[in-house]
Amino acid sequence: MTGSTPYHPGERAVQARAGRTDRADHSGRAIGSTIPAVAARFLTERQVLVVGAADADGRLWATQLTGEPGFLRAPDERTLTVAAGPAADDPLAAVLAGPAEVGTIALDPAGRRRMRLNGRSTPDGRGGLVIAADQVYANCPKYIQRRSPAGRPAAGTPYAVAAGPALSTAQQLAVTTADTFFVATAGPDGRVDASHRGGNPGFLRVLGPDRLRWPEYAGNSMFMTLGNLELDPRAGLLLPDWETGGALLITGEARTDWSGPARDGLPGAERVVDLTVTAVLELADATPLTWTEPEYSPANPPAAA
Template sequence: MTARTTPYHPGERAVQARAGRTDRADHSGRAVGSTVPPVAARFLTERRVLVIGAADADGRLWATQLSGPAGFLRAADERTVTVAARPAEADPLAAALAGPAEVGTIALDPAGRRRMRVNGRSTPDGRGGLVIDADQVYANCPKYIQRRHPVDRPEAGAPRRVAAGPALSTAQQLLVSTADTFFVATVGPDGRTDASHRGGNPGFLRVLGPDRLRWPDYPGNNMFMTLGNLEVDPRAGLLVPDWETGGALLVTGEARTDWSDPAAAGLPGAERVVELTVTGVVELADATPLTWTDPEYSPANPPAVRPPA
């Protein structure tokens, strides 16, 4: 794959080279397209939730979630995805997505352990939704996705902010430390935003303090789009869903990758470690009108901690 045709920017290339995965990344990169194929269009139409990442007016990155009945996501054509939803007023991305914005999105099917990313430029549709002009479209492998099924909550109200601050409260730290899934938004040197999924056994996302989080970087598709973005821009936004209540914890900050052997030594399966310095937290109740069944953990999940000898 030549530089002219590669989907990767220099930060991604640098990480791929450091990890010794350039050839594998070139192979994986062939799956990155700029159009939505028919099978992907059908997949989107069946989804109930879309995770979306973008920057707010202050340049801080956030990841949040939009939801609706099946059909609220549609591929209007091979280059356009419509979303019949926008962030509620309580959401830190409400103002940003009220106008044009670079966005990264990921549609997840926990029940089928499938996921698909669509990155591009979002504009309001004038009817309370969004239109995304796609420039990157690709599917990911099923690794680390916990199997769950959605359950509607007819009593759910509009999303509302129940807490906000510069760091995690004790209760929020507990939610984070027991999470088995989160999503992370990052941005590349050209302003393109990406949203990615991270999964593992409870405890894989570690709380080091009210303003510090750490997680292992497990083997994946070798594209290193998240780490490649962090190589050139440390801004990151995390979404930690509360699958039991429909709530969500949104965290923004700056992240760095620790490539040292000691950092990954106590984390089975970790090839390296990412550490986030938290600068802002927003907790939403009724972030979606859904709850989810108890998880069936992915067989790919490594143990969250190394067992004692």
């Protein structure tokens, strides 16, 4: 935070460059440090929580924790308990075994709702987490593809099926057909944020096995992701496989390109983000859930001109 604003200097710089400072100030009124009762009910109903954090080497990753409704609970207005933890092969397993700064986002694809809660996580001694809330806020339904969850009785324990410094050909195909991903970034004080990005398939582009690009569409003007990247290029992406329960985890460094040529061929893009990939991990059985076919958000711009 800077003075009376909930934003740090990186966020303020991006808001000013985009000409959205006034709108950001208005949106910022929704950022709190406590969990309202309606948010507590929302969390209790969820089956997935996306968590972003830095590993022991300082690389940012985003992963997902799952459970039956009720695995997330807010026993008081400053605390979120998570009755789940990352599997052994997850890149965040080691760091979440101790205290860690985390950014989380709970998504309700069926209802096109989402809520973000950032804070400090500690293990609960039973394989789960206790997160002390620092920032709590909801986001609008834009760019969320409507899906409903379905169980997968044959699901096993999550395990790594591929790891490397860049994307394989099959992984590149998965990226180009994705309509949703989550991105973890960090602020100047090390606090982590996890955010959602959505669009029609093809909105996330592969420029090479170690380089991705995505458009930044109009949003709430908080610019928390871009504000973090303004000061710290580290980023971690999570691409869920909605059909199989698998997941593709990517870490690297990102920068925002404000130039006109970068936006060419990307309808709706106000700016773009380029990610240089430094490591990739593909998990099978990352979640016991599969999901119905998507109903794409009416807010999605076309993926290509």
